[in-house]
Amino acid sequence: MSKKNNKKSKGNKLPYLFSEGLKGLYRNKVLSAASILVLSACIVVVGLFMILTHVIENNLSVADELYVVTAYISTKAEEEKITNAFEKVKSFDNVTEVSFVSKEKALEELKAEGGDLSDVVKEYENELSSYIRARFDIRFESYDMLNALVSELERVEVIETVNTKLDLYHGISNLKKAVTAISSALILLLFVVAVFVTLNTVRIGIYYRKDEISLMRYMGATKGFITAPYIIECLFMGAVSVLIAVFCEYFLYSFVLRDWIMDYGLGTLPLFKEFLPTILPAFFAVGVLSASFSGAICVKKYLSV
Template identity: 25%
Template sequence: MKKNNIGYLLREGVRGIFLHGFMSFAAIWVTVACLIIMGTFGLVLFNLNEMIVELEQENEMLVYIDDTYSEAEAKSVGSQINLIANVHSAQFISREEALASFVEEQQDVDLFAGLEASTFRDRFVVTLEDNSKMRQTEQDIRAIEGVADVTAHYEIAEGFQTVQQILNIASFIIIAVLLVVSMLIISNTVKLAMYDRKDEIAIMKMVGATNGFIRWPFVVEGFILGIVASALAFFLEWGLYNLLETQVAAVDSLNLITIVPFIEVVEIVAIGYAVVGFIVGVIGSLLSIRRFLQV
């Protein structure tokens, strides 16, 4: 394509935006609203997923060592536990430490003053790489010589997996619906522009203009609308996210809610908005053009 043609197509695309100023303005801000809803929902799900991962890491397995083993022998079992592929860490807890922890948790400390450490077993607190493999990991740990018993909470691990699956499905459906809505908005805006110029398009077709030559100004128009909307949505999302983060930090004195700083996800969000803006703008334009090219 010649440089003159490229310049013409770009100018026509930009001219179409200003020619239909109100509709372009409305399309941009409605698309911004859809993008912010998509982005906010995506970030909320991302943070929930991070919280679930943290909670999963707290869903630990307790591995009790044979009470005939000395402390040195019990510690040696830990090296075998760490060899299991799905084990992230294995922290040794001695009898004495287990006793001190138990007494500390009781309301009436004096009641357990005479309790001896030999009542407890040496143990390991084991965290896993993947909680979905908890049952198999338990079997592998039980097979190690010196392991007397293993406590594992399968129902908690499976509950976390169920919540993650529901969140993933819900996010896919909602984001897909909002993406379609945004494309239709851009499509209708470009369609109005084409309707106003339908006679001009018909004349261009009759004098031999190709479909591509006619199509590109409207694709440029849709692309610009989508990118401008995505840029505005990105910066508004950044501000809203930081505001929410500040508000949560102010009321959550116990740090029960963990919010990932926006700076850690800024690149992903920026790329996501740019890609969605491009898709919404270009595909929305292409969808609206087809009927008008059939002259």
């Protein structure tokens, strides 16, 4: 019988605790609104940096071409030697694919890529043909073994010069590292800001109710019963902040950032709903966790007095 009564009393407490948490939001509505807006802004900034990181890592238009080495063939090379060299290059370590581009095909590619200058290319086709060479386009797997591959290619008889995109690769790699480092530091900083703002809001709420809390403790209320409304208040603030941030991020992503990135040819991005599983954990970490964490710190500090 007593167990049933305990369950019933716990069930009756939950609506009361939730209502007290919501009353706390209304009681400090100005500070609560300020906290929610600051939290939402922090979450939106985190989301934007995560999207930027995604663009750099996965959607740069040159990313696929970074793993191609171009080996230019001597104009004096005989066809048989070129065929033998082709088979030899295919057998090298770190090579995944080799394509032979003849002099004629290279000239056609130049015409196709000429754009507005295509007419000029056609006009001076004979002159240009003397400067264009056949080549091997060699796709490789890892930059860690690129230097060894280049050394092997330079020893092939028919190959005159080898061009790589090593400088571009290092530049993009450094950019990735910089954006990742900035994103991580920003998430940490905004988490601290979110905790600080929510902490002050809850602390002021506790200060105005200190007499009521003292009376509750005097009457035998447990610490959990006293602190629960403040934790719930923080959770509500965090949850509302996440909802606002998701709406703002959806608008910025779908109608501003995505179109801008695609218009400038910087890459392609999925629809926002496909991106949600990546950014929602970070949103909840900054929003809900920071709010509940700051609430727990604040009430613990007060109850220890």
